[in-house]
Amino acid sequence: MNEVAKASAVPGWPRTLAYIAWVLLMACFFAEVEIQIEGASGWAAKLPTWRIESHWLLDIFWGGRPMTGYHAWVFSFMALAFFAPLVFFAQYTWRAAAQALAGVMLFWMVEDLAWFIFNPAFGWSRFAPEHVPWHKHWLLGVPADYWIGVGGAALIFWLMNRK
Numbered sequence: 026m027n028e029v030a031k032a033s034a035v036p037g038w039p040r041t042l043a044y045i046a047w048v049l050l051m052a053c054f055f056a057e058v059e060i061q062i063e064g065a066s067g068w069a070a071k072l073p074t075w076r077i078e079s080h081w082l083l084d085i086f087w088g089g090r091p092m093t094g095y096h097a098w099v100f101s102f103m104a105l106a107f108f109a110p111l112v113f114f115a116q117y118t119w120r121a122a123a124q125a126l127a128g129v130m131l132f133w134m135v136e137d138l139a140w141f142i143f144n145p146a147f148g149w150s151r152f153a154p155e156h157v158p159w160h161k162h163w164l165l166g167v168p169a170d171y172w173i174g175v176g177g178a179a180l181i182f183w184l185m186n187r188k
Contacts, residue, residue, distance in 0.1 A: 037186065038186050041124075041182055041185065041186055044128065045182070048128050048131050048135070049131075049135055051132060052131075052132045052133075052135035052139055053135070053136075053139050053143075055103075055132075055136050056136045056137075056139035056140040056142075056143055057139075057143060059136070059140055060140060060143060060144045063140075064146065065144070065145075065146030065147075067147075067157065067159055068090060068091065068093070068096075068159035069093040069095040069096060070159075072093070072095050074093045074094035074095040075093065075094040076091045076092070076093050076094075077091060077092040077093075078091045079091075080092075088160070088161060088162060088168070088169070088170050089161040089162065090160070091159070103129060103132065103133070104129055107125045107126075107132070108122070108125045110125070111125060123181050123184070123185055124181075124182075124185060126181060127178040127182050128178070130174045130175075130177050130178040130181075131174065131175060131178040133174060134170065134171045134174035134175050134178075137168070137170075137171070138152075138167070138171065141157070
């Protein structure tokens with residue numbers, strides 16, 4: 026095992042917190058990319074892409090939002106990006122896979138929130154169900170997906186670092 030792989034295999038909260046900080050930074054940068062792509066029209070509403078507006082599987086796995094070609098490809102690409110270190114360092118462990126999964130979950134929740142905050146067409150004042158029709162389920166002032174994604178990521182990070 027090379028030195029980089031050995032260092033990344035060391036568990037602990039300092040390494041996890043550094044990873045989380047990196048994920049947050051990536052999410053903010055990608056939110057800005059998506060703002061440039063989508064503008065004020067969230068959820069790829071005006072992009073030249075295919076859309077499936079309703080299907081019972083979308084209600085279960087996609088929060089009732091439409092599935093678009095844009096989202097299918099960008100979500101797949103980001104999953105590949107988060108799991109790339111497992112391939113590059115031949116580090117096929119449950120710990121590495123769990124970290125990648127938690128990272129991608131946290132990434133999408135933070136990226137989505139940052140999209141609203143940074144987007145000149147939205148901001149905090151328009152981050153509400155009446156202005157965001159593609160988020161169909163809200164809980165305690167945010168889309169319910171956020172609680173599931175951040176809660177799931179937090180649970181994984183905790184399980185990875187418990188003694």
